[in-house]
Amino acid sequence: MNLKMKKQLQKKKDMLRSAAMVISKKGYHRATMDDIAAELLMTKGALYYYFANKEELIFQCHEMILSEAIEEIEAILALEVTSIEKMEKAIIRHIYFAIDEKEMFNMLLQPESTFADQHISVILEKREKYSSLFDEIIAEGKRNGSFRVKEAKMVRMIILGAMNWIQQWYSSKGEQSKEDVAKIYAEYLLKILI
Amino acid sequence: MNLKMKKQLQKKKDMLRSAAMVISKKGYHRATMDDIAAELLMTKGALYYYFANKEELIFQCHEMILSEAIEEIEAILALEVTSIEKMEKAIIRHIYFAIDEKEMFNMLLQPESTFADQHISVILEKREKYSSLFDEIIAEGKRNGSFRVKEAKMVRMIILGAMNWIQQWYSSKGEQSKEDVAKIYAEYLLKILI
Amino acid sequence: MNLKMKKQLQKKKDMLRSAAMVISKKGYHRATMDDIAAELLMTKGALYYYFANKEELIFQCHEMILSEAIEEIEAILALEVTSIEKMEKAIIRHIYFAIDEKEMFNMLLQPESTFADQHISVILEKREKYSSLFDEIIAEGKRNGSFRVKEAKMVRMIILGAMNWIQQWYSSKGEQSKEDVAKIYAEYLLKILI
Amino acid sequence: MNLKMKKQLQKKKDMLRSAAMVISKKGYHRATMDDIAAELLMTKGALYYYFANKEELIFQCHEMILSEAIEEIEAILALEVTSIEKMEKAIIRHIYFAIDEKEMFNMLLQPESTFADQHISVILEKREKYSSLFDEIIAEGKRNGSFRVKEAKMVRMIILGAMNWIQQWYSSKGEQSKEDVAKIYAEYLLKILI
């Protein structure tokens, strides 16, 4: 029984991952339920067996991705290292994610007012939760004297905005390795904090 | 004759502006030609007299807005002030634009792979042109010793990314005035350059 | 201008009439928008130019038919004849309608819980309005001593029920002419009132 | 074995009864096989074990209900009472049924051209059989001088139609008890016969 449920859960995750692929590649509106089903080697009908409708599907995509991202940054927060190192790691982690999972990441940046009010609040909450983890690092850094910033919220926004923009220009085929990019970004962004 | 053409041009600009409003408010896909026509107090049919199709319409929106933005930054570049001041002014100008014309600005950030190849290259070229103006300021600053950065391209991306993200969180109803936001952003972002 | 609007109104009426034909022949659920459009020698798209959706379409059918029926019985009520004659004429009129416009009439009898609350109240009101015209005749007859009934409401229901059932068995190909049927029904039903 | 079959039969009857409930409440088209299965605390798959398809299911519903109704009226016919009393009892029985089992009764009134030809003839035959029982009472009454009607068929139709219409207006929450309604109806309808 438990095994069965685990399998089901795994399957749903796999489906969400594939769906996110298509959706973020084509965009929410251009990706049809047929497209998504095809990617899953299913028919549309089967898709609707698992998800009530298109919005529900994309909503669950969002949720899954955000939850995973939150977990990872939380793990960094729990490390026993300096605040500077935490921020560095968080920045690098974020950038790796933005590059490695470009499609899914991209999806998060374009909620496109697709969601019904009920869903949107959940998503926004989770987004805020994620962002607040960066706030925590900043706050911790201020407390122990590592960082010297007054407008913490805005600094957080600057950092997140700078990182998210990578989407728009980075190409894995380019000359820069993702490791280099991440390192350089971390270096420059830390200049703002210190 | 010349007057007539001017009038026509002005009319078209007005149309583009209104259209951009609707499109960026609703998003490209949710904004129907009917919506746009209604905003222009026209019928759909009339709209098609001026623009061959929806893509052409949005393409011209993009072009107009970008051209105007480029002009403004070019004007700053031509000023006889220090590089630091130029960058400061450019940042503030950009942020004002992002806040004051949120809808149009937003449209620029979501090309959404709407464009056919033919159009997209024109847009990308113009975008690049705009971005390169920031490069020029940075280069100038490096030449005259004001700025000390190695990875100029990446720094430019950090700055642009940070600024564009304002879209996502700034609300005119919030406590922060746009003047404050622009000033603070300029201050922090200049820290990266110096 | 006025002529144009009249034409449009007439066209809409024609459309409603044809639509009612299909719908009542096939039933609301079996009649597809394609079917209806085909009957109108149109495409589905054109249909949606005139009616927001299927429910709106059928709602307007109902309304039109009921309105016309109400007018006719009201005309009978206004005649200067005895109550008995009025009831006789109303019965005959109703039965003619049930037989001549079998399809539309049939549609009225099967609201099939198709309507949204907003619409259903309008329809029920109009139905009640129609039925109340029979009440008025009965009341008038009681006042002037022609009729001798205690439970007026129930008698009205008996009369309407009996007449509406004709739908279920009368066939124009059968031996009975509609004139005969109407006359006999009137005769028997008046026995209840007198 | 015999016991087993009896149990099975009973089970099927229970299923039909529950199914009829859902179908007549929602209407044939709005009631999905899922709905029906849920009411039976089963899954769709199981339902298909018992019934070949949806039409078969509703067909058996019809048949069961009609058979039961026929039996009851036949019992009345066999009583040793006057024709007037028989008709009175039949009317009352019919009305009780219409009120007590509103949903199932309602289903019978809306065959909705759901049935394939093969089925429909069986149903129509059974309906006719039921109706003919009223004919028999009338005929018997005519023979023994209780009733004085020429157009027996039409009178039967008037009586049935009047009774079936009760569906449309009677509410158990209303002021009238079903006993009152049945009595009054019987009284008025007998006026037609005598």
Added chain:
DNA sequence: CATGAATGAGGGTTCATTCAT
């Protein structure tokens, strides 16, 4: 016997686009 999963054929609806007037 029963279930979960899948299929596939529509049906309602939207909307960019066209065109006669």
Added chain:
DNA sequence: GATGAATGAACCCTCATTCAT
């Protein structure tokens, strides 16, 4: 130049039905 009307291709979604397990 402008309008109303119409088209048709997609798209989301539903649901009766099937079937391996």
